[in-house]
Amino acid sequence: MGASKPFRQQLRLLPVVPAVLLLLLFLAAPVLWSFHASFTNAALTGRNARNPAWTGLDNYERLLTDSAFPASVLLTVVFVVASAIVGQNLLGLLIAGLMTRARKPVSAVVGTAVVAAWVLPEIVAAFAAYAYFSKDGTLNQLLAGAGWSGADWLYAFPMVAVVLANIWRGTAFSMLVYRAALADVPQDISEAALMDGASGWQRLVFVTLPLIRSSIATNLMLVTLQTLAVFTLIWVMTAGGPSNTSTTLPVLAYQEAFKFGDIGYGTAIASMLIVLGLVFGIAYVRLLKGDKR
Amino acid sequence: MTTTERTARQAAGGRLTPPKRRPRSTPADAALLLIGACFLLPLLWLVLASLDTNAGYQTRLPEDPSLTNFAAVLTPELLLRPLWNSLLLSAGTAAVTLLAAVLAAYPLSRFQSRFNRPFLYSILCGTCLPITAIMVPVYGLFVQLRLLDSMPSTVLFMAATALPMAIWMTKNFMDTVPLSLEEAAWMDGASGLTALRTVVLPLMRQGLGVVFIFVFIQTWGNFFVPFILLLSPSKQPASVSIFSFFGQHGAIAYGQLAAFSILYSLPVLVLYVLVARGAGGSFALSGAMKG
Numbered sequence: 001m002g003a004s005k006p007f008r009q010q011l012r013l014l015p016v017v018p019a020v021l022l023l024l025l026f027l028a029a030p031v032l033w034s035f036h037a038s039f040t041n042a043a044l045t046g047r048n049a050r051n052p053a054w055t056g057l058d059n060y061e062r063l064l065t066d067s068a069f070p071a072s073v074l075l076t077v078v079f080v081v082a083s084a085i086v087g088q089n090l091l092g093l094l095i096a097g098l099m100t101r102a103r104k105p106v107s108a109v110v111g112t113a114v115v116a117a118w119v120l121p122e123i124v125a126a127f128a129a130y131a132y133f134s135k136d137g138t139l140n141q142l143l144a145g146a147g148w149s150g151a152d153w154l155y156a157f158p159m160v161a162v163v164l165a166n167i168w169r170g171t172a173f174s175m176l177v178y179r180a181a182l183a184d185v186p187q188d189i190s191e192a193a194l195m196d197g198a199s200g201w202q203r204l205v206f207v208t209l210p211l212i213r214s215s216i217a218t219n220l221m222l223v224t225l226q227t228l229a230v231f232t233l234i235w236v237m238t239a240g241g242p243s244n245t246s247t248t249l250p251v252l253a254y255q256e257a258f259k260f261g262d263i264g265y266g267t268a269i270a271s272m273l274i275v276l277g278l279v280f281g282i283a284y285v286r287l288l289k290g291d292k293r
Numbered sequence: 294m295t296t297t298e299r300t301a302r303q304a305a306g307g308r309l310t311p312p313k314r315r316p317r318s319t320p321a322d323a324a325l326l327l328i329g330a331c332f333l334l335p336l337l338w339l340v341l342a343s344l345d346t347n348a349g350y351q352t353r354l355p356e357d358p359s360l361t362n363f364a365a366v367l368t369p370e371l372l373l374r375p376l377w378n379s380l381l382l383s384a385g386t387a388a389v390t391l392l393a394a395v396l397a398a399y400p401l402s403r404f405q406s407r408f409n410r411p412f413l414y415s416i417l418c419g420t421c422l423p424i425t426a427i428m429v430p431v432y433g434l435f436v437q438l439r440l441l442d443s444m445p446s447t448v449l450f451m452a453a454t455a456l457p458m459a460i461w462m463t464k465n466f467m468d469t470v471p472l473s474l475e476e477a478a479w480m481d482g483a484s485g486l487t488a489l490r491t492v493v494l495p496l497m498r499q500g501l502g503v504v505f506i507f508v509f510i511q512t513w514g515n516f517f518v519p520f521i522l523l524l525s526p527s528k529q530p531a532s533v534s535i536f537s538f539f540g541q542h543g544a545i546a547y548g549q550l551a552a553f554s555i556l557y558s559l560p561v562l563v564l565y566v567l568v569a570r571g572a573g574g575s576f577a578l579s580g581a582m583k584g
Contacts, residue, residue, distance in 0.1 A: 012400050012404050012406075012485065013400050013404075013406065013408060014400075015396035015397060015399055015400055015486070016396065016397045016400055016401070016412070018392070018393045018396055018397070019393040019394065019396065019397035019456055019460060020397075022389075022393055022449065022452060022453040022456055023419065023453055023456060023457070025449075025453070026431075026449060026450045026452075026453030026454070027419060027422065027427070027453050027454065027457075029434060030427045030430040030431045030434050031422070031427060031430070033430045033433060033434050034427065034429070034430035034433075037430060037433055042433060049436075091328075094328075095325065095328060098321045098324055098325045098328075099325065101318050101321035102318070102321040102322045102325045103322055106322045106325055106326060107325065109326075109329060110325045110326065110328060110329035110332075113329040113330075113332045113333045114328075114329065114332050115565070115569075116332070116333075116336065116562070117332055117335070117336070119510065119514075119561055119562060119565045120514070120558050120561070120562075121513060121514035121515075121516070121531075121532055121557060121558055121561065122514050122515070122516050122532075123514075123516040123532045123535055124339070124514075124535075124554040124557065124558050126516075127339075127535075127550065127554060128335045128336055128338065128339050128554075129335055131335070131338045131339075131342075131350045131352075132334065132335040132338065134350045135350075136349070136350055136351050137338070137350050137351070137352070138334055138335065138337060138338055138352040141351065141352055142334075168331075168332060168335060171332075221421075225421050225423065228423050229423035229424060229425040229426065230425070231425040231517050232516045232517055249426075250423070250425040250426060253426065253429050254425075254428070254429070257429040257432070258429075258432075258521075263429065263432075263433050266429045267429050267430050267433065269429075270426045270427065270428075270429045270430055273423055273425075273426035274422065274423065274426050274427065276423075277421050277422050277423040277426060278418065278421070278422070280421055281417070281418035281419075281420070281421030281422070282418060284417065284418075284421055285414050285417050285418055288417070289414075
């Protein structure tokens, strides 16, 4: 053991190498390649596939002038805010809150139903949602039973359909986070507030929510990121249509790259998403750091 | 709060203090059941259509319920090969991920180093990378490196995408194994990796199981990655081969589609129940989320 101390300390880090190699080769490299390819006219087939030429900021200029991109950004924001930040988050909190008051078996059964939609393979969930919202699907049958005539949801209101489907699919995550958070809230604090005459709402707003605020922040961050990346659900249900009225950014990037064969433009859109993801990632890390004092 | 503290406190709370809870209320039960029904409704079609030989997208009770659809999809080409491919992909990915994660988590959990914090925070950042966003560049990269349509490279890619979360979870589970036991092994002359194998890993079996199943479920259900990276039908997993019920044979075979979906979903449902039962609900999640 003649090796010097610093060297031996370096040696201890050796087991990290396989993980680092995997991450560099399959995550970092595509990210870097994405930024590089977004400055070229790389194509799926043909001459530009073999020898892509450097085109500078052309793709990014096109992002700004192409009307599909701003529309897609707006749809993505609507999708994330409506289905993740409002839908999944509030519904998850509501379910977790109700579970603290409901009987045990009821909580268990309902918890399983909510989680089932989340554990299913995404393609199966997407087909189930497609069938549910289709013209003669379950939803319209239910509405007809109540005496209302439904709509052809997937064509007339594609965003409503995919937002609801994503709430159905993803609420389980928020529910599990909030169940764990609420289980950590000490019972006596809530009881003390009850003694002081605080109403149910006051206890929720002034006692419970401040106590679980770090869980709320973490959850918001994670569901936002998960929803930002949703592709399969939208692609199966509406394929981004009709006429791009439900094309969020992942769907747009896929279409440009694989349907129209423009890898350069597709990677430019992908790069914007990656940057967005990294911004959220850094914010998330700062949040956790602050959390640990 | 670490997982140990949490579980210890829950255990203590469960045993020492009498279960003094607010009275359970009926309105909350009713509201929950209503929500639960809404969540089950979209799955109703799946179950009913799978038993109906003339199924469409309408939800209705089958006139003549039978298992014909299940029998029809139970062929090597339609069901068994895709499921086998799914199994290869998922088990391979989970195994590679777990191996790399355990190796990486060990020094991060046991030795102080300047390298630890930046590494862990980049890992955490990596969990935030939207994977669907990198599929276009990954496709481009795979074309250039001639890795397209290869099972091993798809497994390695999926392992890399699962790795940030897996390292984070594994490290948190490993932190709960007390250091003193290992020090004893070191005293006896065991090297770091021997101590890891003989002392630490057996003690965190449950955590390792959670990580493995977590990655397995995620890979089993993944559609987009194999859809982009695996081209030949003989290599495609069930999530992609499901499209053979569309188009190719003309009309869509709704009943068979539903039956196939159910058979394809069952394994992950069973695995999830295993984890939830064995590890107590939010345990897996607490490993993932608490630092």
